[in-house]
Amino acid sequence: MSDATASPPVGRSKLWQPPIVGLVTFVLMFVGVGLAHTLMVLIEHGLGRPTTLAISPLLGFIGIVMLWYGVKSKNESFQTWIGFLAGIIVWMCWVEFFYMWYGRENWGMLPRMDGVGSGGPLEVSGTYPEYMIMGSTVGTLLLMLCLYAFDKDTRCNMFLWFQDKLGLKEGLGPTTKKAQDRNYAIITFMETFFVTWFCYAWNLLTFDPALMGSGDFFIGINLASVFIATTWAGFCLTRLIQFKRTATALRYAIPVGNVAWVNVEILEKLDMMSHEVFIDPWTHTFEASVLFGAFLTLVVAILLAPKKPSEVGARAKRGEGVS
């Protein structure tokens, strides 16, 4: 897992220009969210649930080891990919599987049920015990986001917007970090983790019948969520399609793809669509294979896409006097 093996060609390309870079990274991240569901299901079925839950804390360390390699790298593109993959693995193992063990096996929580008192068929809701626990972490999430909201060195456009509107810029002072000071492995790792957490919390809050009920208010709130998620992701997409650097576009596409995915979860909850292809790939083998094949093709295409010198560490190497 050295930099050399991950180094893509450096140069220019007529194909990898706006809006192709942004569109490809958006589709990649959007489908990637769905395939992360598939990966989780495959791990659970491959190892068996008891084994998966027992070793999930150890599995999470695979992500940390990957992150260690990524942080040591000088290649921004490599750092970005490693940070993203490590973020997915750690989220899956240290949050989803761990909460699953706590909710289902340790605390003995009962699944939330749909259809009680509504005349519909009685069935297990998609808000499994682990997601009931996750819904309670909103306060912790907001607390952690304060770190970024009040960090003068954050480069996230959303937090910069908040800092501007809240008049924080003067108080926080100018940033002390340059691009070369930033390690994109840890940045992408944390971004992937927090974006995933945020979008889960968003869905779980609007799905919670204790907060939203189960009637018109529930429908209204969730349709409002669809409106917000669509316009938010759409606005960000208009910026994303202007990106030229694949590494930057990948990082920006993580929240755009995830926010767009919020719609999928809501429309599924409202019985308007299904993403069963991602969570039951055995029943939809052909469709799941096509999606996975398309995803892999896009990954390879981006890996092989010509990179700007700054994306593959040329700037850092110059600074260190390495040829």
Added chain:
Amino acid sequence: MTSLRLRIAGMVGAGMLALGATNAAAELLPLPDGMGGVSDIGAIQCSVYSNMIRIGPLGSRLSLLTWAAGYYAATSGKTLHALATAPGQPGGPWDFDRLTTHLVDYCAANPQAVTADAVRDLAANLGVAR
């Protein structure tokens, strides 16, 4: 005499409870919004219970066993612990795992039955009527 009356009343009550549970499979007492599980755990179809077991194994086992404990107390006047540890039980004393696995296995084998049927089947094995 009083004890016999109580016992008969208990059996009639339990019978009505079980009959009501069977007939009320589609009408369950709604829980406060947000809670997991169902109130009438003894009145749901076994196929639904099997799905609950898949997602919330431990809690669903305990929930139905608690319902069963009430049913057995009403029909026999004995606690679940007393029934499970009574001398002469074939296969030895029943523990939580053995009791709940019996209920789970019954429902897996009889998806169209209601959970009260599984509880009655366990009752027969526990010798509740003895």
